[in-house]
Amino acid sequence: MTRLSGKVAIVTGAASGIGEAIVRRFADEGARVIATDIVDGSAVAADTGAEFLQHDVANGGDWKRLMDRVAEHYGRLDVLVNNAGIVSGQSIENTQLENWNRVFAVNVTGVMLGTRFAIEQMRANPERTGGSIINLAPATSFLGFGDDAAYTASKHALVGLTRSTAAHAAQEGWDIRINSLHPGPTDTALFRRQVEAHPEILDAFRAMSPRGRLTRPDEVAGLALHLASDDSVFSTGAQFTVDGGLSSTHPSL
Ligand SMILES: NC(=O)c1ccc[n+]([C@@H]2O[C@H](COP(=O)([O-])OP(=O)(O)OC[C@H]3O[C@@H](n4cnc5c(N)ncnc54)[C@H](O)[C@@H]3O)[C@@H](O)[C@H]2O)c1
Numbered sequence: 001m002t003r004l005s006g007k008v009a010i011v012t013g014a015a016s017g018i019g020e021a022i023v024r025r026f027a028d029e030g031a032r033v034i035a036t037d038i039v040d041g042s043a044v045a046a047d048t049g050a051e052f053l054q055h056d057v058a059n060g061g062d063w064k065r066l067m068d069r070v071a072e073h074y075g076r077l078d079v080l081v082n083n084a085g086i087v088s089g090q091s092i093e094n095t096q097l098e099n100w101n102r103v104f105a106v107n108v109t110g111v112m113l114g115t116r117f118a119i120e121q122m123r124a125n126p127e128r129t130g131g132s133i134i135n136l137a138p139a140t141s142f143l144g145f146g147d148d149a150a151y152t153a154s155k156h157a158l159v160g161l162t163r164s165t166a167a168h169a170a171q172e173g174w175d176i177r178i179n180s181l182h183p184g185p186t187d188t189a190l191f192r193r194q195v196e197a198h199p200e201i202l203d204a205f206r207a208m209s210p211r212g213r214l215t216r217p218d219e220v221a222g223l224a225l226h227l228a229s230d231d232s233v234f235s236t237g238a239q240f241t242v243d244g245g246l247s248s249t250h251p252s253l
Contacts, residue, residue, distance in 0.1 A: 002030030003229045008074045010034045010066070012057050012114065013084030014050075015041030017188030018136065021217035022081055022224045023050050029225060032074060036066060037084070057084045057110030058102075067117045076125045079228040080118040082111040082135045087190060088150035089197045100150045107154035108161065111135055115165050115178065122176050130175025134227045135162050139182040139215075139243035147198050159239065166237030177236035179227055184215040184243025208251045211244035 009026050013019040014035035023035045027048040035045050036055035045052035053069065055062045070077050088103045090096065115133055122131035137155040145152045159180055166178040185191055185205040191214070195202050206212055223242045226232055241247055 002028070003225060003231075004079075005030030007031045007078035007228070008034070008070065008076050009079035009081065009228060010036065010070065010077065010114075010118070011081040011083055012036050012055065012110070014044060014052075015039050016044075017190060018183065018186060018217050018220050019081070019083040020044050021221040022083065024048055025218070025221035025225050026079075026228065029229075031079070031228070034066070034070060034074075057082070057114060058105035060113055063113045063117045067121055071121060071124075076129070077118060077121040078125070078129070078131045080114055080131070080133045081224060081228075082114050082133065084110060085136060085155075085190070086151075087194055088148055089193070090149065091147050092149040095149050103150035103154050104157075107151070108157045111158060111161060115161070119165075119169065119174070119176055123174060128175065130177075132228050132232065133165070133176065133178040134224055135178070135180045137180050137182055137239075139184045139241045139247040141180075141182055141239075142247065147201075148194070162239075163237050170236055175233075177227075177232065177234075179232075179235055179238050179240060181220065181223055181227060182239055182241040182243065182247070183220045184209060184241075184246045186215040186217055186220060188217060205246075208249075209244050209246045210249045211246075213244070215243055 009031045011019050011023050014023045015037035023033050026033050033050035035041050035050040036053045038056045042052045086106050088099050137158045141155045162180045169176045
């Protein structure tokens, strides 16, 4: 018996990095996975048996098409991983409005839309089995990253959105849990873009980490598996870190 057998899961931003690792782990554990991304992710899907659908998380029409497809072909939704995310690379000094708005559209509005559509489908699941929504934000969500105002602000907002939606679902008596998952700096394309723009952050993050290394995507997938599985049924509105102690350790003591 695998830990996600019988479950249907959507993973956004699944063409690379953390999303790809989550698709691979969920598929190994028996889930039927719908992998989505704004760029082509059919290679990951072909490798894992997942279905790939092109999808911009900031677009409400794309969410409707995705959920219609899930309802028609799978008849249920158990897990949504709101993983797609982008950085701006701009401090407050040089923030451009268009860039700021796009970061918020993807990192916050995209999660709000996904959560609304997912709750609707999960409430309609046969036998009211509920579901799990998992929102990706950095372990440093609770700190300021001076080189990226929009990314920092959007991921702080995501924690508030997670808490608000979790509170509402619990108060309504729905069997739907919503949590945020906070990796430490993880070696992916997104992280490499940040390092290219600000090379000093690589050594700074290593120095901050009591384990002296970055998080691996498969380690993030392991915690996502816990949150997707029935082992986490009474956890909601919470922040789960996977960062080797980075966010809880004083950097110089
Ligand atoms: N890498 C890190 O250090 C790190 C640490 C903590 C949290 N996170 C978070 O984890 C998530 C995944 O990050 P990653 O490092 O794997 O990044 P990544 O850049 O490797 O992957 C992100 C994926 O999201 C997709 N995407 C971008 N905009 C999209 C949109 N509008 N609609 C659909 N898909 C879109 C991209 O095409 C890409 O495949 C992000 O939300 C990020 O904030 C990353």
